[in-house]
Amino acid sequence: MSHKSNWPLWEVFVRSSRGLSHVHAGSLHAPDKEMALRNARDLYTRRNEGVSLWVVRSTDIITSDPDSKDAFFESPQGKDYRHATYYKASEGVKHL
DSSP states (O other): OOSGGGSOEEEEEEEETTOSSOEEEEEEEOSSHHHHHHHHHHHHOTTSOEEEEEEEEGGGOOOOOGGGHHHHHSOOTTOGGGSGGGOOOOTTOTTO
16 A cells, blocks of 8 residues: 555544543544554644544444434333342442
């Protein structure tokens, strides 16, 4: 992959100094992961707004289908045990 048009696409996520989560900042092309990280730093944190970068090859990201969101994200019936409100605190246990 010597020509830029053949370089893989990378997705860049930045965690700002005032944020707790990484947020998608944009995309870039680079020949390898090291260059992608350097380019991401230069492109997306020019003003010292980031404290951490994630750079992920676009082909390694899998997404859910937005058109199927209702079925994909609905809570399964009969599985209330997955929620903390299902459980009752035990009497006599002081640390709970």
